[in-house]
Every structure is written in C-alpha cells, then in structure tokens.
Amino acid sequence: MDAHVSPSRVAGRARAPPSKSYTHRAILAAGYGAGTTVTDPLDSADPRATGRAVEAFGGEVAWVGGDDADGAQGGASAVEVEGFAGRPNTPDDVIDCANSGTTMRLVTAAAGLTDGLAVLTGDESLRSRPQGPLLDAVAGLGGRAESTRRNGQAPLVVGDAMAGGTVAIPGDVSSQFVTALLMAGAVTEEGIEIDLETELKSAPYVEITREVLADFGVDTERTGTGFRVPGGQTYEADEYAVPGDFSSMSYLLAAGAVAAAEGEAVVVEGARPSAQGDSAIVDVLDRMGADIDWNEDDGEITVRGGDLSGVEVDVGDTPDLLPTIAVLGAVADGETRIVNAEHVRYKETDRVASMAESLEAMGAEVTETQDSLTVHGGDSELVGATVHGRGDHRLVMALTVAGLVADGETTVTGAEHVDVSFPGFFATMGELGADVSVE
C-alpha cells in the first residue's frame, strides 16, 4: 500500500494513540499476575503480538469494546487479561512476535521461566535484530536460550526454568533486555541483579517498566551498576490505564511545526506527563524555534508553525524520535546534528541509513556517521519523490510529514505498516487537513 502526500497545511485537534510501550508492559504484567483489565490500550499489531504470547503461556486475553466488538484488531477500549499467575506454561506452538522487538525481548525472558522450551520467531525484520546479550543472560541465570542459526538472532529456543541470580549485560544494544529481565525476575526464586557492562541507552524505557511494575505491586531497585528485582513477588492490579504515546505524538507535532495553517494550530490531546523519554520532542521543537506550549494539567500540546532552525539533539534516551527529528532538520535552516544514535540502527530497519537515503531522495543534504546523522537543512526545498517505508512504521509516518512541505507529490511505500503503532495515522492526518491518500 502506498501513501500519496501532496503539499498541504494542517490545523485542528487530534488525539494520539495510547502508548505502545505501556500497553506491552501492562498486558505482560497482567499475564504474570492473575487478572487485570487494561483500559485504553494501544490496539495495534505489536501489543496484539504480546497478547498472543500471554495466551501461549496459558493466559487468556480478550480485546473488548471499541468499534470491533468481536475482538478483531482495531479500536478495542480494553484488554481483559487472565494471567498465568507467575508460572508460564510451556507453549503448545511457536510464538510469532511478528514485527515487535518489545514482544520478542520481553517474551524471551518469560520463556526462560517455562519448564520446557518455547520457540520464538518473527518477521524478516525482527529475525535480523540482535538478541544475543539477552540469550546469554537467560543462560547465565540457569535457563537455556539459543539462536537456532547461532547468530544471536531469532528464531530462538528458550526455556528450562531459570532460577535467577546476577548477570552482566551490555546496556548499549537494547534497554528491552533490562526490561525483560526485571519483569521475569520478579517471579523467579532468587530475583535478578543486572550489572550493566556499558552505558544504558534508551534508559527512560526502563523507568517506564519500573513505573508499570510498581503499579502492579512489584518492587525494583536501581543499584550502583544497574538494577535489581527481588524474586518471589506477585503481580497484582485490578485495572491499569494506559497513557498517550509521545512517539506517535511526535509526527502530529512535527506536522504542526512545519505545516500549520497561517494563524492556526495543531492541538494534540492525551499528553499527560509520564516516564516516556519521547516527551522530549516538545523541548526539541521549542529549541528549534517552533511556537509550542504544553499544558501538562490538561494533557494538551499546542503547536503553531514557526521558522525552524537546526539544533543538536542527543537521541541516546529517545531513539524513536530520530526519524521525526531528521525530517524537522530537513525543513529547518542550518544544521541539525542527531548524535548518540548508533542504537537507532538496530530497529525495524537501520533508521539512520534509511532516513539518510530517503531525505537525500527528497533533495536534502545529509551526512551520516556510525552514531550520528546530520541534516543540512534550509539550502534547498524538499522535493516530492517516491521513498521507501522499508516496512518500518516510523519511517512511513516521518516521511509522510516531510511530504506535507515537499514540492510536488511524495509517495511513501509500505504505508500499511503504520498498523504497528498508530493504525489511525492517515485518518488523523486527513482530519487535520493533510492532503494524503492511501491505496
């Protein structure tokens, strides 16, 4: 499916979808527990994959309410989870994590608790992402964890009831390894202590985990060298409400900053403060010179256009913002340097290289190093082109925003992949006035 975007102006109110990160954690935490209703979940492909994994471990997961009362994907207003109460069963079948790195990492550690063995796989993108340090950790904690191809990538075979203990892992590949071990560690006998061998990237995501676990009554601690979770704990919450997703909001806010109609604004609702590092998009836009205001009490962010100028942004904590910031940099005057970005290469695609290639195709000048992307904005207008979404939801959404201000039509391929994190993205953009059609 392609998205065709023509130059257009946007204005009006929009609500960002619920947080993908919180939804994954809430569904799995509910699975580790006995029973929880997760309200206002993100009903999209990735959290659905986590829900299927909870079922594979013996839980029951029902997506209810919303437009599809029959439970089909899209628009559920709650997920009712009956958990496996701290003891995941050995699955009857392979667990397909689809395109979701969060699912694969969090489920790998859960699978490490089963008495038998679980087999985890995913789509081609997911089967190319790094899992090695987490496999080593599960094995070091007394479980069995192997890559079938012995290349540190899925398919994975994991199980043999890990007992817990102390483990050292690198922090600069994926914070999801830490999240996975904290969530599983709470129900091990011994608990798990994680010593980070290298600096932790994407650190706010571990704080999201700790916040969700605390809401389920599970204690975690920071230590001098990492994190610790005591064993023998019980997950418990009757109800859990998911907040709005700041990574998804970033596209709506960027659209407002580059293409708000004269004298009008884009107002994004559902923006209550939480542990999400990606709320840094508000500060980035402010530093670039956008007219932006966040009313934290009302959970509303208002953005009007402005003359944007290039800034330096460290995405060590906020990898998912890179595509959005790269597009903003292509529109801004001067240089936008996105630094500390090596881990952004380990996502659904190598997003540093993919964004460099796509923005170049649209006429921008970019310079790439292993851990940075510099966009030399301003000198030339963006021009419409056919750019490839590469099966990556964030590329599709960021490039659609670029298309709003490019000269001529922009075609973004693979538009259907927005279903991973923001199924209503194109409808929302259309409601804001974007001239975009999907076919």
Ligand SMILES: O=C(O)C1=C[C@@H](OP(=O)(O)O)[C@@H](O)[C@H](O)C1
């Ligand atoms: O734990 C999470 O919910 C996530 C952590 C981040 O990944 P890494 O920790 O692999 O950087 C982020 O990029 C991903 O979209 C979601």
Ligand SMILES: C=C(OP(=O)(O)O)C(=O)O
């Ligand atoms: C990288 C992402 O997610 P995951 O790691 O869960 O695939 C993302 O949503 O940008």
